[in-house]
Amino acid sequence: MNTETISAAFYRGDKTFVVEKAVAVPPVAGEATVRIAYCGICGTDMHVYHGNMDARVGANRIIGHEMSGVVEAIGEGVSNVAVGQKVVVRPLDHCGNCPACLSGYAHICHNLKFLGLDTDGAMQELWTVPSHTLHILPDDLRLDHAALIEPVAVACHDVRLSDLQAGENVVVIGGGPIGVLVAMVARDAGGNVVISEVNPNRLEIAQSLGFDTVNPIETDLVNFINERTENKGADVVFEVSGTQPGVDAMTAVAATRARIVMVAIHAQKPTIDLFRFFWRELKLIGARVYEPEDYEKAISIIGSGGIDADIVVTDVAPLSEIQAAFEALDTSPTAMKSLIKVGMGA
Numbered sequence: 318m319n320t321e322t323i324s325a326a327f328y329r330g331d332k333t334f335v336v337e338k339a340v341a342v343p344p345v346a347g348e349a350t351v352r353i354a355y356c357g358i359c360g361t362d363m364h365v366y367h368g369n370m371d372a373r374v375g376a377n378r379i380i381g382h383e384m385s386g387v388v389e390a391i392g393e394g395v396s397n398v399a400v401g402q403k404v405v406v407r408p409l410d411h412c413g414n415c416p417a418c419l420s421g422y423a424h425i426c427h428n429l430k431f432l433g434l435d436t437d438g439a440m441q442e443l444w445t446v447p448s449h450t451l452h453i454l455p456d457d458l459r460l461d462h463a464a465l466i467e468p469v470a471v472a473c474h475d476v477r478l479s480d481l482q483a484g485e486n487v488v489v490i491g492g493g494p495i496g497v498l499v500a501m502v503a504r505d506a507g508g509n510v511v512i513s514e515v516n517p518n519r520l521e522i523a524q525s526l527g528f529d530t531v532n533p534i535e536t537d538l539v540n541f542i543n544e545r546t547e548n549k550g551a552d553v554v555f556e557v558s559g560t561q562p563g564v565d566a567m568t569a570v571a572a573t574r575a576r577i578v579m580v581a582i583h584a585q586k587p588t589i590d591l592f593r594f595f596w597r598e599l600k601l602i603g604a605r606v607y608e609p610e611d612y613e614k615a616i617s618i619i620g621s622g623g624i625d626a627d628i629v630v631t632d633v634a635p636l637s638e639i640q641a642a643f644e645a646l647d648t649s650p651t652a653m654k655s656l657i658k659v660g661m662g663a
């Protein structure tokens with residue numbers, strides 16, 4: 318692969334993306350270059366668009382990490398992937414020497430680099446990354462569906478850390494893209510799942526995916542869960558809303574010895590009802606990004622149809638229309654997950 322001219326979308330600050338020609342970066346030793354098929358727009362990408370992450374990403378950054386593609390070229394010494402294989406990137410690069418890395422938790426390295434925020438990302442036709450970040454996909458997996466693997470891996474990590482057992486009662490607080498994926502992975506693991514969400518459009522999507530839902534503005538969530546569980550409460554609660562009412566609900570619906578998984582990133586330190594932790598011997602579990610096994614699990618769930626990808630993906634737009642895609646996702650009440658079609662077909 319020589320210095321090919323490609324299309325790339327640059328975030329230039331002030332809610333603006335510009336699609337320009339750029340020169341592809343060839344892979345050096347230990348790297349691989351991926352021809353990008355699709356790249357989903359993450360909630361984090363929306364934070365970039367809104368200017369909340371300018372200090373971190375700068376004003377000339379190619380963002381994007383929820384991608385799928387095909388290996389185009391490999392650098393010297395790369396043996397874990399071959400040219401022509403379908404792949405996704407686990408967009409984490411770690412330092413290898415900090416206490417987290419040395420304890421086996423490289424995914425939450427103290428010096429973690431998130432590819433597509435701290436480095437250029439996948440909203441370009443050819444993306445060069447460390448080859449250790451690649452996971453190989455089955456040949457028959459659709460590349461549009463594969464763009465959901467990164468957010469599904471988040472959900473797989475959350476559900477794995479919750480230690481959910483088949484038959485347990487689960488409440489997912491917040492029915493946005495990650496909440497819905499957590500709910501689907503929890504259901505796939507045998508959980509009896511209820512989604513709590515206030516947005517009517519999101520409630521409709523959750524219902525179309527076959528979930529029991531509650532709008533806690535209209536229905537008392539605690540009563541609803543108690544009625545379903547003979548006053549026991551939920552065995553596992555996922556807090557995905559990032560709101561104070563969500564944090565209040567997470568302890569209120571929790572059964573004795575329930576596990577509560579904190580998935581959301583809260584803008585302020587919320588107030589947590591520690592009394593309930595004492596009375597019911599609750600456990601609070603932090604869950605951040607994913608580990609390699611969560612990626613493998615996400616690939617197998619998507620490959621087996623355990624995620625209804627065609628309902629979760631509500632829009633697909635070409636790279637040339639990335640600006641309009643972000644604007645639409647920002648304002649459309651019915652949008653769930655938008656994909657950018659960066660390059661090749663499905």
Ligand SMILES: [Zn+2]
Pocket residue numbers: 359360361382383467468
């Ligand atoms: Zn993401």
Ligand SMILES: [Zn+2]
Pocket residue numbers: 411412413414415416417418419423426427428429
């Ligand atoms: Zn480290």
